[in-house]
Amino acid sequence: MLCTVASLGDEDGDDALVRTDALPALRSPRFRVKLAVLSGPDAGKTYPLAPGRYRVGSEATSDIVLPDRSVSRQHLVLEVREDGVRAVDPGSRNGSFCEGMRFSELEVRPGATLTLGTTELKLVPEGEKTRALPLSSRSSFGGLVGNSRRMREVFTLLERLAQGESDVLIQGETGTGKELCAEAIHTHGMRSKGPFVIADLAGIPPQLLESELFGHVKGAFTGAHGDRAGAFERAHGGTLFLDEVGELPLEVQPRLLRVLERRQVKRVGANDYRTFHVRVVAATHQDLEGAVKQGRFRGDLFHRLAVLRVVLPPLRERPDDIPLLIDTVLARLGKPPSALSDVTRALLTQYPWPGNVRELRNVVDRVVSLGEEALPDIPDVPAPVPPPEDDSESTQSLALDLPFKEAKERLIEGFERDYLRNLVERCEGNVSRAAREAGIDRVYLRKLLRKHGLESGGP
Numbered sequence: 001m002l003c004t005v006a007s008l009g010d011e012d013g014d015d016a017l018v019r020t021d022a023l024p025a026l027r028s029p030r031f032r033v034k035l036a037v038l039s040g041p042d043a044g045k046t047y048p049l050a051p052g053r054y055r056v057g058s059e060a061t062s063d064i065v066l067p068d069r070s071v072s073r074q075h076l077v078l079e080v081r082e083d084g085v086r087a088v089d090p091g092s093r094n095g096s097f098c099e100g101m102r103f104s105e106l107e108v109r110p111g112a113t114l115t116l117g118t119t120e121l122k123l124v125p126e127g128e129k130t131r132a133l134p135l136s137s138r139s140s141f142g143g144l145v146g147n148s149r150r151m152r153e154v155f156t157l158l159e160r161l162a163q164g165e166s167d168v169l170i171q172g173e174t175g176t177g178k179e180l181c182a183e184a185i186h187t188h189g190m191r192s193k194g195p196f197v198i199a200d201l202a203g204i205p206p207q208l209l210e211s212e213l214f215g216h217v218k219g220a221f222t223g224a225h226g227d228r229a230g231a232f233e234r235a236h237g238g239t240l241f242l243d244e245v246g247e248l249p250l251e252v253q254p255r256l257l258r259v260l261e262r263r264q265v266k267r268v269g270a271n272d273y274r275t276f277h278v279r280v281v282a283a284t285h286q287d288l289e290g291a292v293k294q295g296r297f298r299g300d301l302f303h304r305l306a307v308l309r310v311v312l313p314p315l316r317e318r319p320d321d322i323p324l325l326i327d328t329v330l331a332r333l334g335k336p337p338s339a340l341s342d343v344t345r346a347l348l349t350q351y352p353w354p355g356n357v358r359e360l361r362n363v364v365d366r367v368v369s370l371g372e373e374a375l376p377d378i379p380d381v382p383a384p385v386p387p388p389e390d391d392s393e394s395t396q397s398l399a400l401d402l403p404f405k406e407a408k409e410r411l412i413e414g415f416e417r418d419y420l421r422n423l424v425e426r427c428e429g430n431v432s433r434a435a436r437e438a439g440i441d442r443v444y445l446r447k448l449l450r451k452h453g454l455e456s457g458g459p
């Protein structure tokens with residue numbers, strides 16, 4: 001079924017310009033993908049995926065053979081259609097994960113990374129560069145913390161672009177760390193000794209925007225009692241962070257574009273231009289390309305701002321960052337890692353975090369102060385896949401193949417499930433009694449039961 005196996009390109013060159021953002025949505029009907037092996041014994045191989053069904057596993061008769069000890073003989077099935085790809089785990093020993101989240105069935109987004117044992121597979125649309133950014137060995141950059149593949153790619157990009165002078169556009173959902181990222185670009189760049197000035201374009205009343213950004217002279221408008229430098233002048237020699245740039249009214253956009261092109265600013269009411277030397281880092285949580293298409297944002301300004309682009313992935317796409325982020329938040333609160341139990345930590349890795357790291361920070365803060373009742377409700381997760389019958393090895397011994405953290409999390413998950421099943425059976429589904437017997441809070445027990453699909457709706 002498979003025709004060629006090609007090698008990934010090398011990882012040098014102009015990667016600073018490689019985008020790390022989500023790949024474009026699938027476009028039927030001419031959707032073509034390939035599967036790139038990013039890590040594991042077969043790292044570097046790619047497999048073109050024509051529509052069809054592919055068995056992926058360590059068994060020699062698989063369509064895609066992965067010679068990885070921690071991959072089951074029949075680990076995964078990929079159903080490739082004209083308009084998408086579905087991944088089904090028929091009951092692998094160590095499970096299948098997408099961006100750190102275990103799944104049994106999943107519609108795979110192009111660009112997503114699937115992890116099977118120690119092998120990482122990326123679904124890449126044909127024609128896209130197969131090579132990934134080399135992974136930084138860092139687990140932090142400035143105040144940004146993360147050890148997931150996605151964040152280490154971002155750190156590589158930041159290491160490279162921080163040294164340059166070009167303007168940067170940071171995109172990402174709210175709470176993904178755009179401001180921290182801008183600060184980190186400043187402190188790691190050549191202008192770190194200069195000022196770091198923040199202009200929050202969503203927080204400035206529209207009538208004051210031009211004056212805030214460009215400054216004004218005395219008498220330029222009612223209330224202009226003296227000359228005032230705008231954000232560009234105040235940032236001279238340093239970095240100007242234009243937060244929420246997508247909120248900039250259309251009528252101010254041409255003026256900002258001119259200022260960025262000329263690197264000169266004219267205060268409101270003045271006749272002369274002042275030259276500034278500033279690196280501009282803009283950020284938005286909006287889909288700015290979409291705003292350009294809808295005519296809400298000027299295309300020329302977008303291209304001027306996005307000379308270099310950094311996209312911060314949402315936390316739900318990198319749940320493997322959660323343990324480190326929890327420890328970071330605890331340390332910032334002056335608390336030891338033991339301030340949260342392993343069970344609480346395991347629960348926090350299940351939550352989808354729509355408010356991203358900001359929400360995680362707030363929840364950890366609340367749980368530390370108020371206890372586990374402050375945990376958010378964990379949405380239902382797919383029922384865990386039972387191990388295949390012919391698999392005689394125990395989960396415990398097999399978990400030893402995995403990295404320590406992952407193995408520990410799996411064991412805790414398994415323990416929780418077994419403990420709760422037994423508890424519910426013993427207490428005949430009576431949650432209040434079960435909570436008493438287990439010595440845990442009833443609300444918390446309900447959360448755990450829901451998480452493991454064991455909730456019966458009893459008292």
Ligand SMILES: Nc1ncnc2c1ncn2[C@@H]1O[C@H](COP(=O)(O)OP(=O)(O)OP(=O)(O)O)[C@@H](O)[C@H]1O
Pocket residue numbers: 143144145146172173174175176177178179180181285325328357358361
């Ligand atoms: N990767 C990260 N590592 C550590 N802390 C983070 C990270 N990302 C975000 N945070 C923390 O989350 C909070 C929100 O971060 P920040 O303000 O930078 O996000 P943002 O993307 O600019 O949000 P918004 O779009 O709402 O302005 C801050 O407390 C920040 O310290």
